[in-house]
Amino acid sequence: MPTLEAHVVALPMRVPFRGVTTREAMLLRTERGWGEFAPFLEYDDQEAARWLAAALEGQAWPAPVRSTVPVNATVPAVPAAEVADVLARFPGCTTAKVKVAQAGQSLRDDVDRVAAVRDLVPNVRVDANAAWTVDEAVTALTALTALGELEYCEQPCASVDELAAVRRRVGTRIAADESIRKASDPLLVARREAADVVVLKVAPMGGVVRAMAVAEECGLPVVVSSALDTSIGIRAGVALAAALPSLPFACGLATTSLMSADVVTEPLDGRGGSLAVRDVEPSPELLERWRAAPERERWWRDRLARVLELLP
Numbered sequence: 503m504p505t506l507e508a509h510v511v512a513l514p515m516r517v518p519f520r521g522v523t524t525r526e527a528m529l530l531r532t533e534r535g536w537g538e539f540a541p542f543l544e545y546d547d548q549e550a551a552r553w554l555a556a557a558l559e560g561q562a563w564p565a566p567v568r569s570t571v572p573v574n575a576t577v578p579a580v581p582a583a584e585v586a587d588v589l590a591r592f593p594g595c596t597t598a599k600v601k602v603a604q605a606g607q608s609l610r611d612d613v614d615r616v617a618a619v620r621d622l623v624p625n626v627r628v629d630a631n632a633a634w635t636v637d638e639a640v641t642a643l644t645a646l647t648a649l650g651e652l653e654y655c656e657q658p659c660a661s662v663d664e665l666a667a668v669r670r671r672v673g674t675r676i677a678a679d680e681s682i683r684k685a686s687d688p689l690l691v692a693r694r695e696a697a698d699v700v701v702l703k704v705a706p707m708g709g710v711v712r713a714m715a716v717a718e719e720c721g722l723p724v725v726v727s728s729a730l731d732t733s734i735g736i737r738a739g740v741a742l743a744a745a746l747p748s749l750p751f752a753c754g755l756a757t758t759s760l761m762s763a764d765v766v767t768e769p770l771d772g773r774g775g776s777l778a779v780r781d782v783e784p785s786p787e788l789l790e791r792w793r794a795a796p797e798r799e800r801w802w803r804d805r806l807a808r809v810l811e812l813l814p
Contacts, residue, residue, distance in 0.1 A: 505533070506530050506531070506532060507531040508528055508802075509528070509784070509793070510526065510528050510529075510793065510799040511527055511529065511732070511765055511788075511789060511793060512524050512525070512526050512793075512794040512798060513761045513792055514762045516591070516760055516762050517580060519578050519730060519760055525540070525730055525732075526543070526794060526802070527540035527731070528557075528802045528806060529734055529765060534559070536734050536783060537556065538556075538557055538732060538735035539553055539554050540731065540732075540735065541553040541706075542729075547808050548812065550809045551812040552707065553729075554810065555708045555709055555712075556704055556708055556709040556710075559738075563710045563711070563738075563742075564711070564714055564741070566741070566744035566745055567745060567746075568744050569744075569778065569779050570776040571726075571744055571753055571776060572597075572752040573595060573756040574595055574598055574625075574754055574756065575588070575589055575598040575623065575756065575759075576598070576599050576754060576756065577589065577600045577615065578760070579601045579602070579607060579615070581614075581615070582611075582614040582615050582617065585615060585619055586618070586622060589619070591759040591760075592759055594775035594776075596752075597623065597624075597625035598622075598623045598625070598627070599628070599656070599754055600626060600629070601629055602616070602628045602630050603631065603634055609641070609642055609645055612645075612646065613645050613648075620650060625752070626650075627652055628646060628652055628656065629655075629656040629657065630657060630659075631657060631680070632658070632659055636659060636664050636667045636668055639659055639668045640668060642658075647674060652675075654674060654699050654751075655668075655674050655675070655676055655677065656677040656678075656679050656701060657679045658676065660680070662681050662696045663694070665691065666695060669696060669697065669698070675698040676699070678691040678699070678701065679701040679703075683702070684706070688707075688720075689720055692719075692720045698722065699722060699725055699751065700716075700717070700723070700725070701727050701754070702716065702717060702724055702726055703727050703739070704739050706729060709738075710738055713726075713742050714745060717742075724746055725753055725754060726739050726740075726742050727739070727753060727755065731758075732764055732766075733766045733770040733782045734766070734784060736757070736770045739755045740755060740777050740779055741779070743755065744779045755777055756771060759771050763788070765784040765785065765792065766788070767788070769782075770782060
């Protein structure tokens with residue numbers, strides 16, 4: 503195992519996302535370069551092991567076939583009145599992914615939010631994070647497309663069979679996210695014809711090389727997305743997106759705009775609607791400024807030690 507230099511940071515969010523108000527991340531440096539280890543707090547060690555494998559992969563990535571990657575804006579489950587403020591953080595983006603099916607909210611909230619986004623950007627996609635049943639998904643997508651098409655709906659339901667059932671009943675493309683990155687068999691969605699698009703996130707997939715292999719085996723259009731990463735994690739996502747033979751959709755890699763701080767002086771934030779394929783490195787000053795509290799640093803170092811034991 504390579505020698506590790508580890509830094510734990512706590513970055514404030516501009517708005518809550520997935521219930522997260524402060525994004526904690528561990529930045530790791532080995533002789534292979536910098537990586538990011540930031541599985542969400544509720545993930546167990548076995549799931550976190552894939553994130554650590556990605557962090558330790560280094561930059562032995564496939565060669566890029568493009569110098570820039572188009573990116574989308576991301577709109578959390580905010581009230582419709584706040585949509586314009588959120589989109590203002592993504593200048594130049596012509597596609598927006600809108601979170602829907604938030605616990606405690608109604609379908610009317612989702613319709614109003616999507617309508618507010620439609621007024622400002624031409625291409626809209628939604629992400630339900632597996633919250634609907636099949637019938638709920640059909641009802642919701644009927645309502646959400648009443649004023650116009652959606653580019654796709656990401657993970658409307660939890661299971662692959664449910665995704666396939668929704669896909670048969672609606673005219674909207676279905677994208678698979680959790681059914682890829684959390685599955686023991688990430689290729690099942692392609693075999694069951696359950697999705698039109700696959701969403702790949704480098705860290706949960708175990709690294710760029712592994713994600714590239716899944717993309718090739720699935721044979722479906724790919725959208726590369728982030729796992730609420732700092733610019734260090736985003737750089738790995740850019741490497742994957744830049745290496746794909748085809749990239750028909752904008753990627754969800756502009757999420758540093760949802761945070762009010764980063765660990766690099768020139769963040770990969772997607773201003774202008776795209777990200778350049780360029781290297782980034784943490785700033786020592788920013789690592790110190792956003793250093794996590796001592797008890798949180800101990801928690802992450804304990805987690806790192808446990809998860810290292812699970813790697814080959």
